[in-house]
Structure formats: C-alpha cells, structure tokens
Amino acid sequence: MSIQSPGLAPAGGQGRINTLYFAVWRWHFYAGLYVIPFVLLLSITGIVMVWFSAIAPEYGERLPVMPQGAALAVQAQADAAAAHAGGTVTQYIAPYGAENPALFRVAVGDAARIVAVNPYDGAVLRDTAEGDTWEELADHLHGELMQTGAAKVWGDLAVEIAASLALLLVATGLYLSWPRNGRTLRDMLVPDLAARGRAFWKSLHLVLGTWLSVILVFFLLSGLSWAGVWGGTFVQAWSTFPAEKWDAVPLSDATHASMNHTAIATVPWALEQTPMPESGSGAGSAGTAPGAAVDLSAVVALARELGFDARFQVNFPQGESGVWTISRDSMSNDSTDPTSDRTLHVDQYSGRILADVGFADYSPAGKAMAVGIPLHMGLMGLWNVVLNIGLCVLLLLIAVAGVVMWWMRRPAGAGRLAAPPRPELVPLTKGVALIGLGLGMAFPVLGLSLLAVLLFDLVVLGAVPPLKRALS
Structure with missing residues (x-):
C-alpha cells in the first residue's frame, strides 16, 4: 500500500x-x-x-500543632470553623496525625472557604478561599x-x-x-x-x-x-463502578462527581460517573447507633470504628435525599496507598450504611487508575x-x-x-x-x-x- x-x-x-x-x-x-x-x-x-500537593500544601493541612491532651469534639471544631468563616460546614477532613490541624470546608453564599483548625483549642490557623491556590491555578x-x-x-x-x-x-x-x-x-x-x-x-x-x-x-x-473524549466518553464510561451492585438501595440523579468542588478532582476515578445513593428508604446495613442523632460526631465515630484512621474525609448530605459520605483515597492525598481507597455512604436519617466500596471492588481499569492517578500526580511518597x-x-x-x-x-x-x-x-x-x-x-x-x-x-x-x- x-x-x-x-x-x-x-x-x-x-x-x-x-x-x-x-x-x-x-x-x-x-x-x-x-x-x-x-x-x-x-x-x-x-x-x-x-x-x-505533596511538599507544600496550601490549605494548611501540614501546619504543625502542639498536642494538648485530648482533642475537642469534632463538632466543636466544626463550630469554630463555621463561626470564623461565617457560613455552613459542608465537609470535614481529618488530620494526618496528632500534630496536624483538621480542615473544614465552609460554604459562604455561592463560594466556600477551607479553614484549618487546631483540634485541641479550636484556633483557626489558616483560612483560604477554596480554589485560590497555586495548585488550583496550575491544575486549571x-x-x-x-x-x-x-x-x-x-x-x-x-x-x-x-x-x-x-x-x-x-x-x-x-x-x-x-x-x-x-x-x-x-x-x-x-x-x-x-x-x-x-x-x-x-x-x-x-x-x-x-x-x-x-x-x-x-x-x-x-x-x-x-480527557473528555478518550477518558470520559470511552474508558471511564466502560470502567465505572456499577451502582447495581448495591442491594436494594435507591439511587439519586446526582453522580459522585458532584462532590468535586474545584478543577482538582478528588472523587475516585472509578466512581465519578456512578450515581449516588439516596437517604430515607430504610435500606442498608447497620451503621451508627440506633436512635442516636446522625450528626458529624456520630459519622466520624462510625468511620473510626470501621477502620478509617489518620486522614479521611466526610462530606455532608446535599439536600433532603443526600447522604453522608466517608472516603479515603490516594488521589485526594489522604494516603500514599491506593489499595486502601474506600468510599462509604450513610443514610442521613437512619445512619444505616447504604454502600461501601473499596479498591477490591473496582474493575481492572478502575484499579489501574486508582494506582495510576496518584502516581501521575506524585502522591505516593517522596x-x-x-x-x-x-x-x-x-x-x-x-x-x-x-x-x-x-x-x-x-x-x-x-x-x-x-x-x-x-x-x-x-x-x-x-x-x-x-x-x-x-x-x-x-x-x-x-x-x-x-x-x-x-x-x-x-x-x-x-x-x-x-x-x-x-x-x-
């Protein structure tokens, strides 16, 4: 030819x-x-x-704090962040360790701020407009x-x-x-x-x-x-975690990608196109203590009980049918081990666990991307x-x-x-x-x-x- x-x-x-x-x-x-x-x-x-992202994070998550006995209740920390920013807390990011601050995303009107709080005395160590960072500019x-x-x-x-x-x-x-x-x-x-x-x-x-x-x-x-064509239209669409694996759980029209607030994607690649579950059905397995309030403190306690240690994230319910979402994944810089990635959804009314997805549940392409993305971003260690x-x-x-x-x-x-x-x-x-x-x-x-x-x-x-x- x-x-x-x-x-x-x-x-x-x-x-x-x-x-x-x-x-x-x-x-x-x-x-x-x-x-x-x-x-x-x-x-x-x-x-x-x-x-x-790896050396000098800009929201203050690596700032040093001096341990002073027991930390304040996580709700008290959230209240300090909300009072300082003058808004409503919509996300909690646990500290990397005992010598680091907690982060809170606080919605203020149509914008949001990321507030770093000393977990021992509630002092605000840094307050940054969400997305107003060099990393965000470079990513965009x-x-x-x-x-x-x-x-x-x-x-x-x-x-x-x-x-x-x-x-x-x-x-x-x-x-x-x-x-x-x-x-x-x-x-x-x-x-x-x-x-x-x-x-x-x-x-x-x-x-x-x-x-x-x-x-x-x-x-x-x-x-x-x-990328939009090869990634979003072809590969990701074929490799997305199937929500049908969740037994008898009602699904929302919103996808997991709705939890990405800026140009920097933080939701696991294999879940971005997967529909979110909905609260209010009574479905799911045992979660928070029956009869107790399903609030931030209860959800964080559940996360600790289920093995979430060091840094993990809690997203608050969005709307009347929204769910609490507990997650840890390496592309969000929560850990350097992609195989420990885990996302868990909790009914905001009953506290029951509606979905629990880990690295082992991903498709082969999803597992490859769970490792490939943090490797691409330089998040797997020095x-x-x-x-x-x-x-x-x-x-x-x-x-x-x-x-x-x-x-x-x-x-x-x-x-x-x-x-x-x-x-x-x-x-x-x-x-x-x-x-x-x-x-x-x-x-x-x-x-x-x-x-x-x-x-x-x-x-x-x-x-x-x-x-x-x-x-x-």
Whole structure:
C-alpha cells in the first residue's frame, strides 16, 4: 500500500526504507510543532502541582500543632470553623496525625472557604478561599488551559490532541532512533557527550527520548484517562463502578462527581460517573447507633470504628435525599496507598450504611487508575515526587533539544519552516498501516488528528504554493 504522487512508480530496496524514514521524520516534526508548547506548559504546571500537593500544601493541612491532651469534639471544631468563616460546614477532613490541624470546608453564599483548625483549642490557623491556590491555578492550566463554561470543552480537547500526538511522537521517535545505517544500540542508549553542535543536541534528544519512552507512555495514558473524549466518553464510561451492585438501595440523579468542588478532582476515578445513593428508604446495613442523632460526631465515630484512621474525609448530605459520605483515597492525598481507597455512604436519617466500596471492588481499569492517578500526580511518597519532577525536567530538556536541533538545521535567512522534505512516494508496509489503524481506533482524537494532518500535507499544501513554501 502506498501514497503516491501522480506519474511516479514505487521505489524498492534502500530507497523504499529511506523514503519511509523521511516520511516518518516529517510526521514527527509536524506533531512536535503542536506538542512542544504543550510539553513546556504541562511540564511546568506539573512541577507546580506536585510541589504544592505533596511538599507544600496550601490549605494548611501540614501546619504543625502542639498536642494538648485530648482533642475537642469534632463538632466543636466544626463550630469554630463555621463561626470564623461565617457560613455552613459542608465537609470535614481529618488530620494526618496528632500534630496536624483538621480542615473544614465552609460554604459562604455561592463560594466556600477551607479553614484549618487546631483540634485541641479550636484556633483557626489558616483560612483560604477554596480554589485560590497555586495548585488550583496550575491544575486549571494543565487540564483545560484556563477555559471555563462552554470553552472548557475546547481547552480539554486541545490538551487531549497534544497528549494523543505525543503518543505518535514516541512511536515515530523510536522508529527514527532505531539502529540502522551504521548507528548502533549504544547510540540509542548512551548520549555522545563529545559531539558538538547539532550532533550533540540530536544525541541528547534521541537518548533521553528512548529512555523515557515507556514511562512517558504511562503518563500520557493516565492523563488521557481524564480527557473528555478518550477518558470520559470511552474508558471511564466502560470502567465505572456499577451502582447495581448495591442491594436494594435507591439511587439519586446526582453522580459522585458532584462532590468535586474545584478543577482538582478528588472523587475516585472509578466512581465519578456512578450515581449516588439516596437517604430515607430504610435500606442498608447497620451503621451508627440506633436512635442516636446522625450528626458529624456520630459519622466520624462510625468511620473510626470501621477502620478509617489518620486522614479521611466526610462530606455532608446535599439536600433532603443526600447522604453522608466517608472516603479515603490516594488521589485526594489522604494516603500514599491506593489499595486502601474506600468510599462509604450513610443514610442521613437512619445512619444505616447504604454502600461501601473499596479498591477490591473496582474493575481492572478502575484499579489501574486508582494506582495510576496518584502516581501521575506524585502522591505516593517522596520517591514519586522525585520521579515526577525529574520526568518533567527531562521532558523540558527533550523539548528544548528538539527546538535547538531544528534551529541549527534551518538554513539561515530561509524565511520558511524548514520541515523535513515530503517524499513524493511514501511506502506503507502492512505493519505500518496496521499500527496506524490500531492507534487511530484506540485513540479517536489521535486518529482524527492524523487524518487532518495528512489531508493538510497532501491536499492543502499542494494547492497553495506560498503556504507550501512557508511550511516546507
């Protein structure tokens, strides 16, 4: 199979290989034009997010407090937070340990504040408007390019296109760097530090890309699982925990995603699209003490009784049919162990447990994402922080090396892009065709992007000579 200009016959032998090499190089180049700005943006925002989530959290949850005997009742702590912010408490986040404060989300009109409270004396240690953090800003840039409302879809799509084309960059990059024509496996794995000029930058780009290819694919796939098309429409929809597993429990029209209050998602990926249960049916299993008030203190006591230790979260019921939700998951920075993730719903009237979902209940894809998302976010410990920041720095270096290589290859004063030449004949072996078809079917945005670039290269550039010269 081949893409052939009129009047030319297929070439064979080494010419066939060289022609395919130049075609792949050209695809690699054009994909890089779109992806490199996103690599710079996503790497920088990734470093910011990892730093403020794992090293210097901004809501005050890691502030030191001095233990002073027994802690105040959790309701007293909540009352202190509500009085300070002048609103209504809607969420409680237990301290990491005896020397850390508790956090309370306090709704104030249409907004909310996160208040850090000393659990021993009720003193407010920090008061922050929800979402008014560097991590939130970086996350909003990282996922939607700061777009809101209807435009958020387009920001998300632009990032998804970049991540999809980055998969193409990995595949084409490995093909281009594969040993051939005197180049050895050592050249692919060990940088030539003695080289000078463009040869040095090419060696650096090639070797770093080779070593990072596997881990980069993992990060791209885990990131795409959040994206609107491949993630939300395909993978997540197929892998969501089925609410039908909850026996005879009435379901709400609201999903678990309704508990995500800002751009930073805190609800487990496998549950986001799962409907919430409803209160008031008398269904469920034994929970809080019968006849006692089902309030924050009772729900926290139930959580402790069921094995929730250290940091966990309690979301208050939303509306008359809402439920108390007790949760601990690693993507919310509650723990560094994804296998301890657990979400439990309690009827706000009877105190009965309506649903109890843990890591073991997730689908295989749900389990993979339960581990993959905190790993992607750098939340699984210091080693994960070092890994992620190191990866971001190396990706910045790869991108810079690619730009330097292009600049040094570009003819001085050419006034054009100086893209790799487009062969008149591009031989496509069955293997190449099947790989392209498989990637396009597995990642629809990638397939459509490849089709758009191919049509632009073969049709538009051919029909507009000035544009062809500028981009050639």
